[in-house]
Amino acid sequence: MNWLYPQARQAFQDKQKERRAEPLLAHAPEIDEADVPEADEEPEPPKAPAPTRTPPAKPDFVTAAFGVKSPIAPAKPQQPEKPKVDVSGVAVGSAVAHAKFGIGKVIELNRGYVTVRFEQGVKRFIFPDAFESGFLKAQ
Secondary structure (H helix, E strand, O other), rough: OOOOOOHHHHHHHHHHHHHHHOHHHHOOOOOOOOOOOOOOOOOOOOOOOOOOOEEEEEEEOHHHHHOOOOOOOOOOOOOOOOOOOOOOOOOOOOOOEEEOEEEEEEEOOOOOOOEEEEEEEEEEEEHHHHHHOOOEEEE
C-alpha cells in the first residue's frame, strides 16, 4: 500500500504487533468455581429449544422440493357430463332455432358439421355439439 503518512503507517504496524503479542485468553471472563460441576456430579442435560415453526409438508414428488414441476399430471376433477340431446330428428330440411340468428333451416349435414340457413345468412356448426351445448335447438 502506498501510505501518505509514514508516522500513521508506523503507528498502525505497532498496534498490530501488540495485538499479536496479547494472549488470546487475556480478555476472557473469569469463571466462578461454583458454576463448574464437580467430577462426580452429572451435568444437567441441555434443554431442547421449543420449535418455533412447523416443518413444511412433505412434497408429493421429489422434484417439487426443488421447484421443478412434477412430471405426473394432477388428477383432473371430473366434470358432470352434459345431458345428451336427441338429435335423431335433425335432418336436411328440418327447422332449428338459434338464440341470436332466430329460426333457420338445415341445408347440409355431413362430416360432423351442420349447415343452417338463417335470414341473416348461412352458418356452420359442429354437429352434434351445437345441440348439446345449447346453441341450436331442434324445432
